Amino acid sequence: MNIDTGFSGQNASARAKVQAFGGFLTNMVLPNIGAFIAWGILTALFIPTGWFPSEKFAVLVGPVIKYLLPVLLAYTGGKMVAGQRGAVMGTLGAVGLIIGAEIPMFLGAMIVGPLGGWIIKKFDKAIDGKIPSGFEMIVNNFSIGILGFILMMFSFIVIGPAIEGANNFVTIAIKALVATGFLPLLSLINEPAKVLFLNNVIDQGIYYPLGMQDTLDAGKSIYFMVASNPGPGLGLLLAYSVFGKKSAKRTAPGAIIIHFFGGIHELYFPYVLMKPLTIIAMILGGMSGIATFQLFGVGLVAGPSPGSIFAYLALTPRGNFIGVIAGVLVATIVSFFVTSFILKLDKSADEEDDVFEESVAKSKAMKAEGKELLNKGGEILANIKKVAFACDAGMGSSAFGAATFKKKLQKENIEDIAVNNYSIENIPEDSDVIVVHKNLVGRTEMSHKGKKIIAITNYLNDPNIEELLENIKESRKK
Template identity: 45%
Template sequence: MQNTVSSTEAKPKKKSLKARMQKFGSFLSGMVMPNIGAFIAWGLITAIFIPGGWAPNAGLATMVKPMVTFLLPLMIGYTGGEIIAGHRGGVVGAIATMGVIVGTSTPMFIGAMIMGPLGGWLIKKWDDAVQPHIRQGFEMLVNNFAAGILGMILAILGFFIMGPIVAAASAIMGAGVNYIISVHLLPLANIFIEPAKILFLNNAINQGILTPLGLEAASHAGKSILFLLEPDPGPGLGVLLAFSIFGKGTAKASAPSAAIIHFFGGIHEIYFPYVLMKPALFLAVIAGGVTGTTVFSVMNVGLKATPSPGSIFTLLAMSPKSVSNFIGLILGVTLAAAASFIVSAIILRRDKTPDTDAASLEDATAQMSAMKSGDSSEASSENIENARDVVANYDNVKKIIFACDAGMGSSAMGASLLRDKVKKAGIDMSVTNTAINNLKDEPGLLVVTQDELADRAAQKAPNAMRIAVDNFLSSPKYDSIVLNLKARDQMDSSAAEPKPAPAAKSTPSGALDNIDFAKISEIDFLRDDDKVGTATMATSLMKDRVKKNSKAATVKSLGINDIEDDENRLVIVTPEAAKNLKTRYTNIQVFSTKDLLNSPDYDKMVSELK
């Protein structure tokens, strides 16, 4: 699959079962995720102000029941309708939800997830059929009465029919969950939950299924173990700790920082690529999940509300005021991490796969840079004769959107990372994030999404330029995006100037007159695609020359993406690589030579250095 898709390449494809499941799960979670703040507020009010809470207050505690009975279901119903038909759909969805709320005594989260989208869908169908035929001047009258009448009808149906049906279904599901808990079989759910998380169904499972069931249970019992089945950070932490000790190459080098982001930041998506690179590690996260849930079940651990993000801090904040609950919570997370770590360590220690990474993180980064021409579309290949081909797909890009399942968490961090790179490169470009369900096919759009969600991104934005990455938090493709945007801007500005400023000062072999040695503080050998070893050796030889001549300049071997566009840099390249360098940088000084190891001009070059 190509990671970059231009508008001319976009073709409709039949959706796979997995894509349909992700779409449905994302729709369910999309009704809950935008309202997570309200759920957390309710959980905190419950934990603090009810009798037995941290600071009991009879007056403030009266907010607990109205919030869980009315506010939260209405917000879900409104959001579900809004997803289908905008604000108008949200209004009808909220009215319809009110019917199921009043028609039962059970908190109607599942009922809201049905009536909200139903109201939005029906008003959308009505508007599509009727609005084109409304006489001019009567639009507001017809639209408002249509929404009001339809909402009233749905509220009545919800009161008499849907409410009792959902209440009965909820009672059956609740009884089933309670039975599973009573016979201590709940840990078996993690056999399915942990692999599904890593296939990017985590938000669908937690926000779409477990959260509504957990909220109904918590409204009666004061807490629910269902809030811990998916957000437990223990299984992922164990995998990342094992990679930190027994991993190889870049995976080992990046695992410690990933563990911090995962455990304390609550961004679970960061450990998914580590498991996917070695599928046997599915056994590790399953072992961790089953272990953690077993401890939670035996010690009767639960939370007041759903923790989002799944950080250890959020889990502790959502815990009831109970010493035994805190102990069980910490013990469950710890043992989950330990079980996952042990299984991961065994798998990684027994792994005899040769280490294909370079000897250091710097070499690995260079390898990725050299491979970028294979990771991107043909239009961003690094072997370029016509400089315009470098940025052909970037000509119309006006904004960048990161799209993930929920539009929070990993996509927000990925957008933040690229936004920082874009800003440092001096590029004026909007970089934001959103849920993939909210993605729109806008002109001038570059969509960055995970590999698993690439098909859905193609369906939502078929005419946008699209780039798929395996990990939002550490993709080398971000540098490629920045460099191509920078090259595009430089070429556009050059075309607008009648006399453009001189580009990087390139000199033919044997000519040093155009180099301003008084400014040179660093010499960089460019690691060309097939000359990584040669550049490394040439760097070593040049370091010896500089040292013997007591010069102050530093000497490095760098990939093309790592060079700073600074006139204090003298970059030594082959004539072939110099062509590509000119399209990307304007301030560096360039010396091209066919012999990187022993150019006859090196001695004179070193003598001219300050």
């Protein structure tokens, strides 16, 4: 039986807001992932337990994680809110945090950076049109100077100690969880959250900051692995490749390559959503993977982004390869067998087509609705010049979807339509059509009211994308 997992009413709005928060965190972190990976490589190579221990180079590890990385996060967060002035404000606030704290201030930087941008944005709006001619430069410079000074001192005295106290509490709680052996229970939260596109709220907001702090002390961290393990998704897709039906079985092998080697985990989400009982397989796979990682005492030196097996291996420190590979393999095996068991026992698999086939069957009924959406307001489809594929981070499933759709347009010799991928909040306002997963529609509508939105359930074979292509082709014939 296929269950509609979409939220409605207030629940949908709440989910969209949480997704938007996660997207904001992601947009703050992703532009700086290269710097985090550089620090991870530095750590893996030169700390005392690294591949090439070096006291000379190891002195870089501490300053980079304490100063550079938080400043980059704060700068990016402030710039997202209020441009360059916001970036400067956010950086000033972050310096107050960093100097006054004993721990790396990632969480603090992700709060103070946007806060600094918001303060200067509100100030600029309040004085807009009220500055005497010729005094613009002095007001602009001194406003950042004064407000930045106040924020820096407030961060040093109030925000920093508060965040440090909260961080210590969370760290103690999670370390207690690790000590008792209950860390695998985190999969009860992680796996359902991931398929609802809340994975970045967990990774960027919780596990990555804790992981970086843990890595500074131990040279590695299991926190980077509790939600990013590609094993459970691989096992699920392998099971669908063997025991799935029709379109699900045909598309699963392609999804395996993109998920496991490309690191785009969103590719397996629809397979879970169409058979919600398989979330049990994902949870058990995640738990078994974490338990294996704990058993071997392994970790990564930085967050694997994207969550590809290549990223996992590249960020594995010396002496941890067997444990890391074992954790991925065990998670894959457990997920595969549990998913296979569910698919074989699910009687509806014999009575009903899977979600993809149902969607194809329904596409005829939705055709008129789709055309109405695409021609909303009396606009002519032929005027579409820009199609935006969007996802949470703008670098995973949306990039794959945009590349696939471009190829389809090229096969039809349609070259005058720009197709690009973006994070939801960064979709250009001149986009004519926005394509997103159905679970991200609410969040997209919050940021882009009145835009044409095409909701999809599958990035490999979705009837709504085919409907969009057919409509474009029909418009070219007129």
